[in-house]
Amino acid sequence: MKVAVVGGAGYIGSCCTELLLDRGVEVLVLDSLVKGYADAVDERARFEQIDLQERDRLHDVLGQEKPDGIIHFGAYSEVGESMKHPGKYFRNNVANGLNLLDAALANGSPKIVFSSTAAVYGMPEKVPITEDQPLVPVNPYGESKLMFERMLQWYYRIHSLPYVALRYFNAAGATEKFGESHSPETHLIPNVLLTLLGQKEQFSLFGEDYPTQDGTCVRDYIHVVDLAEAHLCALESDVVGSFNLGSGSGYTVKEVIDTTEKVTGKKVPVKAEKRRAGDPAKLVSDSTAAQEQLGWSPKFNNLESIIDSAWRWLQKHPYGYKGSG
Numbered sequence: 001m002k003v004a005v006v007g008g009a010g011y012i013g014s015c016c017t018e019l020l021l022d023r024g025v026e027v028l029v030l031d032s033l034v035k036g037y038a039d040a041v042d043e044r045a046r047f048e049q050i051d052l053q054e055r056d057r058l059h060d061v062l063g064q065e066k067p068d069g070i071i072h073f074g075a076y077s078e079v080g081e082s083m084k085h086p087g088k089y090f091r092n093n094v095a096n097g098l099n100l101l102d103a104a105l106a107n108g109s110p111k112i113v114f115s116s117t118a119a120v121y122g123m124p125e126k127v128p129i130t131e132d133q134p135l136v137p138v139n140p141y142g143e144s145k146l147m148f149e150r151m152l153q154w155y156y157r158i159h160s161l162p163y164v165a166l167r168y169f170n171a172a173g174a175t176e177k178f179g180e181s182h183s184p185e186t187h188l189i190p191n192v193l194l195t196l197l198g199q200k201e202q203f204s205l206f207g208e209d210y211p212t213q214d215g216t217c218v219r220d221y222i223h224v225v226d227l228a229e230a231h232l233c234a235l236e237s238d239v240v241g242s243f244n245l246g247s248g249s250g251y252t253v254k255e256v257i258d259t260t261e262k263v264t265g266k267k268v269p270v271k272a273e274k275r276r277a278g279d280p281a282k283l284v285s286d287s288t289a290a291q292e293q294l295g296w297s298p299k300f301n302n303l304e305s306i307i308d309s310a311w312r313w314l315q316k317h318p319y320g321y322k323g324s325g
């Protein structure tokens, strides 16, 4: 099997590429390196630097390579930035993404596995969240991902282009080789760990007055290797549709800090701040459909091992990857 991984130089894309290669899949990484890093491309993969706005080149590359499947991670993913620059998100995540769908359609209609998000649910009515809950994103990032899901649905109905959209909850952790490096870093676990590495004086905790057991937000952290595995299951199955991917367990921000202190043996200096705009109190996945229909089962379903893997990676790469991103 040959798979094109769009966005394979990013966090989840690099870990997924590694897993596919480990399983004997031939991988072509396509990445603009606008957000990704050349050093995050597994050396066993073939790499082509290409932007999704390069419509003709995209057609040529897929025409020459004829992949059996495409995994599409190539999108902007910062909620806060999307609230400031919505056009950037709709242009890249929707309009440029459409070039990929058209290029796939013109070149044998390989199955597309799409990197979607729990942000499509907005502020959920019920937790744990099942796929049939209302889709009401509260930021342009979530809206752009939902728009792409809708395009996939129509391309499937009209052109029979097969797809699976995977709605990630909170991706976290690392492999031995690849991990999470964003600039600027906004995510919880890396920010707690960067504080321990001395790169932040204090960890800023956003909001202690949520209606949760200790007042801080509850999230569902899923190991990036479990996420990667789900992409392989999605490619190999005949199923089409959208699926949640989470561990099914919720942890508060304070529980993440406590677990980090336990794993690292270090005390996290915490500064309580006001709520961050747009944070839902509780996001926990019901991933039964993915388990039953895609045959996926998370194996590293444990916050300690997630944090431990992230900590080991960050100690080896305290400043992330070299270069821009």
Ligand code: UFG
Residues within 6 Å of the ligand: 077, 078, 079, 117, 118, 119, 141, 168, 169, 170, 186, 187, 188, 189, 191, 204, 205, 206, 207, 217, 218, 219, 253, 276, 279, 283
């Ligand atoms: N948090 C802090 N301090 C920080 C960073 C985060 O207190 O420095 C808190 C946040 O306020 C939130 C929790 O930690 O309560 C988790 O925040 P993250 O930024 O790590 O993750 P989010 O849940 O906000 O976002 C993640 C993905 C998004 C996706 C969303 C889906 O990063 O891409 O889940 O709900 F849209």
